[in-house]
Amino acid sequence: MATRTVRLDDEAEAALRQIRDATGLPISEALKQGLQSLKQRVWEESGRRPYDLYQQLDLGPGGYAVAPSTETRRGVATALRKKFRR
Numbered sequence: 900m901a902t903r904t905v906r907l908d909d910e911a912e913a914a915l916r917q918i919r920d921a922t923g924l925p926i927s928e929a930l931k932q933g934l935q936s937l938k939q940r941v942w943e944e945s946g947r948r949p950y951d952l953y954q955q956l957d958l959g960p961g962g963y964a965v966a967p968s969t970e971t972r973r974g975v976a977t978a979l980r981k982k983f984r985r
Contacts, residue, residue, distance in 0.1 A: 905930075 907915065918929050965981070966974030 915926065915929060918924070918933075919926065922929065924932070964974070965977045
């Protein structure tokens with residue numbers, strides 16, 4: 900078991916005090932559980948795929964494309980005609 904020296908600012912010290920008061924845990928156990936919690940969160944976030952992030956984005960209703968991406972020339976021409984009414 901290793902011994903570590905940790906410096907806490909006033910905000911972190913207050914948070915640690917609140918956690919100890921609420922749970923009754925000793926400082927070392929409170930810090931250990933905090934590290935375990937952070938480890939779990941980091942592991943879950945690192946396992947995310949790009950599609951997981953895409954699912955969370957609010958891209959709106961969609962359905963406003965004038966042509967499929969395989970026909971961009973036709974889509975641009977249609978959009979320009981519509982914009983300039985020619």
